[in-house]
Amino acid sequence: MTSRLFPGRPARRHILPGLNLTLGYAVLYLSVIVLIPLAALVLKAAGLGAEGFWAAINTPRVWSALRVSFLTALAASLVNLPTGLVIAWTLTRYRVPGRRVVDALIDLPFALPTAVAGITLTTLLSPNGWLGAPLLEAGLRVAYTPLGIVVALIFIGLPFVVRSLQPVLEDLGHEPEEAALSLGATPSQTFARVILPALSPALLSGFTLALARTIGEYGSVVFISGNLPFKTEIAPLLIVGKLEQYDYAGAAAVAVAMLVISVTLLLAANGAQARLSRRGQA
Amino acid sequence: MSIQVQHLSKQFGTFAALQDVTLNVPDGQLVALLGPSGSGKTTLLRVIAGLEIPDTGRVLLGGQDITQVGPGGRGIGFVFQHYALFKHLSVFENVAFGLKVKRGGQRPAPPVIRDKVMRLLELVQLDWAAARYPAQLSGGQRQRVALARALAVEPQVLLLDEPFGALDASVRQELRDWLRRLHDEIHLTSIFVTHDQAEALEIADRIVVFNAGQIEQEGTPEEVYDHPATLFTYRFLGKANVLDRAGGQVTLARPHDLHLHLQPVPGAWASVITRIHVVGPEARVDVTRSDQSGALEVYLPKTQLGGASVGQIVYLTAGRQVTLPEGE
Amino acid sequence: MVTLTLVLVGLLLVLPLLVVLITALRSGVGPYLQALQTPDTLSALRLSLLTVLIVVPLNMVFGVSAAWATAKFDFPGRSLLLTLIDLPLAVSPVISGLVYVLLFGRQGWLGPWLEANDLKIIFAPAGIVLATTFVTFAYVARELIPVMQTQGKDDEEAALTLGASGWQTFSRVTLPNIRWALLYGVIMCNARALGEFGAVSVVSGKIRGLTNTLPLHVEILYNEYQTVAAFAVASLLALFALLTLGLKALIESRTGHPHP
Numbered sequence: 001m002t003s004r005l006f007p008g009r010p011a012r013r014h015i016l017p018g019l020n021l022t023l024g025y026a027v028l029y030l031s032v033i034v035l036i037p038l039a040a041l042v043l044k045a046a047g048l049g050a051e052g053f054w055a056a057i058n059t060p061r062v063w064s065a066l067r068v069s070f071l072t073a074l075a076a077s078l079v080n081l082p083t084g085l086v087i088a089w090t091l092t093r094y095r096v097p098g099r100r101v102v103d104a105l106i107d108l109p110f111a112l113p114t115a116v117a118g119i120t121l122t123t124l125l126s127p128n129g130w131l132g133a134p135l136l137e138a139g140l141r142v143a144y145t146p147l148g149i150v151v152a153l154i155f156i157g158l159p160f161v162v163r164s165l166q167p168v169l170e171d172l173g174h175e176p177e178e179a180a181l182s183l184g185a186t187p188s189q190t191f192a193r194v195i196l197p198a199l200s201p202a203l204l205s206g207f208t209l210a211l212a213r214t215i216g217e218y219g220s221v222v223f224i225s226g227n228l229p230f231k232t233e234i235a236p237l238l239i240v241g242k243l244e245q246y247d248y249a250g251a252a253a254v255a256v257a258m259l260v261i262s263v264t265l266l267l268a269a270n271g272a273q274a275r276l277s278r279r280g281q282a
Numbered sequence: 283m284s285i286q287v288q289h290l291s292k293q294f295g296t297f298a299a300l301q302d303v304t305l306n307v308p309d310g311q312l313v314a315l316l317g318p319s320g321s322g323k324t325t326l327l328r329v330i331a332g333l334e335i336p337d338t339g340r341v342l343l344g345g346q347d348i349t350q351v352g353p354g355g356r357g358i359g360f361v362f363q364h365y366a367l368f369k370h371l372s373v374f375e376n377v378a379f380g381l382k383v384k385r386g387g388q389r390p391a392p393p394v395i396r397d398k399v400m401r402l403l404e405l406v407q408l409d410w411a412a413a414r415y416p417a418q419l420s421g422g423q424r425q426r427v428a429l430a431r432a433l434a435v436e437p438q439v440l441l442l443d444e445p446f447g448a449l450d451a452s453v454r455q456e457l458r459d460w461l462r463r464l465h466d467e468i469h470l471t472s473i474f475v476t477h478d479q480a481e482a483l484e485i486a487d488r489i490v491v492f493n494a495g496q497i498e499q500e501g502t503p504e505e506v507y508d509h510p511a512t513l514f515t516y517r518f519l520g521k522a523n524v525l526d527r528a529g530g531q532v533t534l535a536r537p538h539d540l541h542l543h544l545q546p547v548p549g550a551w552a553s554v555i556t557r558i559h560v561v562g563p564e565a566r567v568d569v570t571r572s573d574q575s576g577a578l579e580v581y582l583p584k585t586q587l588g589g590a591s592v593g594q595i596v597y598l599t600a601g602r603q604v605t606l607p608e609g610e
Numbered sequence: 611m612v613t614l615t616l617v618l619v620g621l622l623l624v625l626p627l628l629v630v631l632i633t634a635l636r637s638g639v640g641p642y643l644q645a646l647q648t649p650d651t652l653s654a655l656r657l658s659l660l661t662v663l664i665v666v667p668l669n670m671v672f673g674v675s676a677a678w679a680t681a682k683f684d685f686p687g688r689s690l691l692l693t694l695i696d697l698p699l700a701v702s703p704v705i706s707g708l709v710y711v712l713l714f715g716r717q718g719w720l721g722p723w724l725e726a727n728d729l730k731i732i733f734a735p736a737g738i739v740l741a742t743t744f745v746t747f748a749y750v751a752r753e754l755i756p757v758m759q760t761q762g763k764d765d766e767e768a769a770l771t772l773g774a775s776g777w778q779t780f781s782r783v784t785l786p787n788i789r790w791a792l793l794y795g796v797i798m799c800n801a802r803a804l805g806e807f808g809a810v811s812v813v814s815g816k817i818r819g820l821t822n823t824l825p826l827h828v829e830i831l832y833n834e835y836q837t838v839a840a841f842a843v844a845s846l847l848a849l850f851a852l853l854t855l856g857l858k859a860l861i862e863s864r865t866g867h868p869h870p
Contacts, residue, residue, distance in 0.1 A: 013335065014683055015332065015333050015334070015335065015352070015353060015767065015770065016682050016683070016763060016766055016767070016770070016776075016779075017776030017779075018678060018679075018776055018780070019679055019682075019683045019685070021675075022674075022675040022676070022678040022679040023675075023679040023683075023685065025671075025672070025675045026672060026675045026676040026679055026680075026691070027691070029668075029672045029675075030672075030676075030691075030694060030695065033740070033743055033744055033747055034694070034697060034698055034744060034747060035694070036713070037709035037710055037712075037713050037744070038697075038701075038709055040709055040712045040713045040718070040719055041705070041708065041709045041712055043719075044712045083618055083622075086611065086614055086615055086618065087615050087618060087619065089611065089615075090611055090612055090614075090615035091615075093611075094611070094612050096612055100859065102615070102616075102619055103859070104855045104856070104858065104859040105619060105623050105624070105855065106619075106623070107854075107855055107858065108623050108627070108851060108852075108855060109623075110798075110801070110802075111798075111801040111805075111850075111851035111852075111854040111855055111858075112626075112805065112847070112848060112851040113804065113805025113806070113807060113824075113825045113828075113844075113847045113851070114805065114807050114808070114825075115805070115807040115825040115826075115828050115829050115844075116630065116805070116825070116828060116844040116847050116848060116851075117626065118807075119828060119829075119832045119840060119841070119844060120626045120629045120630050120841075120844070121626060123629055123633060123837075123841075124625065124626065124629050130625075130629070131625075154622070155622060155626070158622060212699065212700050213699075215702070216701065216702020216703065216704070216705065217702070217703075217808075218702065218703050218704050218807065218808030218811075219703070219807035219808050219811075219825070223829075223832070235702075236702050236703070236704035236705070236808060237704075239702075239704050239705065239708060240704060240811070240812060243708065243711065243812060246717070248711070248712060248715070248717055248718075251708055252708070252712060255702075255704075255705045255708055258702060258705065259700075259701065259705065262700050262701075262702075263700060266700055331771060332771075333767050333770075333771070352770070353767070353770045353771045354770050354771065354772070354773040354774065354775075355773075358771060359771070360767075360768070360771040362764050362767070362768055364764060366764035366765050366767070366768035367768075368765060368768075368769075368782075368783055368786070369786075369787070370786040370787070371786075379769070379772055379774070379782075380772035380773055380774075383769075383772065383773055383774040383775070383778045383782070384773060385775075431768075431772065432771075432772075434772075435772055435773055
């Protein structure tokens with residue numbers, strides 16, 4: 001095949017310059033800002049030993065905090081699926097006046113500092129707030145209950161679902177829908193059998209992003225939750241509490257448990273999403 | 283300036299894009315690298331331009347080894363398949379780019395740059411579009427801007443990757459003729475890559491046929507078309523009718539070289555017409571021989587069809603035929 | 611459908627904004643302006659702006675470097691690098707602060723050494739900058755990588771064949787091509803950096819006038835039942851947020867894409 005080797009392989013392997021510089025810098029920066037600090041966290045937790053680690057997280061209060069964080073994030077992300085779908089559907093299908101303002105506003109939870117969101121929602125939903133008072137009269141207590149946490153997380157997670165769905169809805173267009181209707185499907189059949197399956201990868205992706213963001217959320221939640229141990233104490237708050245008591249190893253243990261949960265969830269959801277999109281392409 | 287490549291090889295992972303390719307392009311010629319996609323023709327063009335680094339082998343420009351020289355120092359002009367015009371720059375600024383990035387004393391003064399760019403834009407008939415942006419131009423116009431931009435740095439050779447690939451059929455033909463005329467005017471050694479045999483046959487001085495990372499055949503358009511060295515070249519350059527297979531040899535004829543007779547002729551094959559399809563002035567007739575299965579295609583002027591119809595028995599003779607070893 | 615959307619958007623997004631504004635102005639314009647001009651508020655504003663001015667350029671340079679390396683080249687470990695860049699997005703803000711406490715805090719790995727050299731990171735502005743950098747780490751890179759990947763290498767190769775140097779190629783060809791995506795990433799990074807709360811609250815120590823950022827200041831005022839003052843500062847942050855949304859919408863209409 002090759003009749004003769006070039007004397008001394010060329011030193012450069014790429015024509016475009018700058019790989020070594022940019023890659024080197026990116027890896028260095030990643031290591032300093034993210035990897036080494038995270039390694040310090042894992043090392044701190046590992047310093048407890050397997051038994052010590054288990055003892056640190058296997059307390060009713062830790063389990064309760066993890067459960068509250070996980071379940072409220074799950075509930076909020078589930079509520080955001082239909083909510084986000086309705087909003088994304090309107091924004092892509094209807095050319096109503098003011099659409100662009102509404103579209104821009106969708107990212108408000110993303111741009112608004114979480115602490116501002118926290119105190120605002122608390123003021124709004126507290127027993128004497130604009131919405132809290134009538135709701136309390138109707139027998140529904142929102143602020144300082146798990147429901148309050150869910151409301152805050154719905155606010156935080158909403159843009160993730162809407163922004164995942166919008167491009168897919170734009171791409172989908174009217175044709176599949178019209179085809180289904182022309183074949184005699186009812187509108188509800190069309191929605192369930194044609195539109196929903198086409199949207200499912202985007203729905204799952206939006207759900208996952210919202211879940212990942214809300215499961216560790218702190219700023220918007222601490223004000224509205226009331227922070228009652230075993231009731232409305234979320235895992236990040238427990239970490240802060242342990243830090244304030246100088247229980248660094250304990251804080252690290254809970255943090256590692258949280259990281260394991262969120263990374264596992266993300267991997268599972270990414271896998272499911274990859275399967276769904278493959279089916280969509282076939 | 284002449285271009286020589288010697289024993290070039292290039293692997294991408296496990297895929298051998300070029301395998302020991304050696305080629306000489308004499309000064310002043312317009313050469314076509316012709317082959318199917320993935321045959322290595324574009325990789326060779328990019329190696330000559332310095333955009334890929336070969337695993338082994340050398341590239342010489344005017345006898346000088348430039349294998350180690352970067353793409354900017356080789357004196358080549360490269361025209362990309364999708365033009366790669368800088369969207370944020372006007373047509374004028376695009377063409378001036380290569381002059382403006384020259385360092386220190388080598389950079390011409392602004393008035394010199396302006397004169398030169400305008401002269402080039404006149405050459406490609408786009409002087410009126412100097413202030414426009416690439417997005418405001420048609421595909422053919424963008425292609426000509428790309429060419430002017432490549433010529434601005436006064437390259438020793440011009441390399442074009444699928445120069446007409448992204449254009450409409452009519453623009454394509456026009457630009458093809460224009461490129462040939464331009465080449466006759468400026469006599470710059472040029473290599474272009476194409477997968478369209480008609481394009482190569484029409485405008486190239488020489489054709490290099492590529493297959494699976496190797497040069498299959500090289501020669502003038504007539505040589506390659508009339509004396510194909512391999513079955514691959516024969517099939518790639520046009521429609522092939524198999525007349526006979528025997529002893530590892532296959533005999534073929536082009537549709538234009540088959541003739542139909544309404545009456546029996548000595549040595550003719552009795553055949554039946556299965557389909558007649560008229561394309562403009564030409565009639566394309568599918569026939570099946572009584573001693574063979576599968577259709578053969580015959581092209582003849584519509585006027586010579588003589589009232590033949592589908593289902594009719596006709597007699598088939600072959601003019602020019604070629605016998606080549608089987609197996610590609 | 612449209613009505614339902616308007617109700618949802620009104621309840622979830624517009625109403626909170628109104629609450630901020632109305633509560634802030636509850637006692638009139640005078641107390642509102644007064645709350646914005648206290649020394650503590652001004653010093654929190656200064657620290658917040660300082661943090662943003664350090665963090666955003668840092669993450670911008672990183673984003674451009676990471677995007678150049680991963681979008682223009684293929685190398686072993688590339689997909690691992692892409693995953694790791696996204697990692698900070700999956701980490702709770704509180705944990706993003708905690709990791710630096712474990713590293714630089716009094717009882718941290720480097721704590722004794724820092725103390726011996728009279729350096730302070732935790733409960734000091736440096737810690738706030740680090741924690742904010744962690745939280746907004748991926749914001750610019752994530753915008754640039756897909757854009758640069760779609761653009762391919764043709765333009766850069768064209769510039770090189772025309773004799774441009776590596777730096778000329780980057781500054782005259784690549785940078786103009788990615789300018790909108792870069793601006794978009796910077797705006798989002800800026801918004802998050804300005805508003806970050808969880809990570810910063812863990813490392814700051816909330817020393818008034820020294821390590822208090824605007825969001826932390828909002829919390830302190832709110833917990834002290836200085837509601838008008840808390841919402842006055844919050845309205846300032848809400849204004850920044852609306853400004854961000856406006857700029858974002860402007861970029862989107864300039865480029866014609868939702869996400870350039």
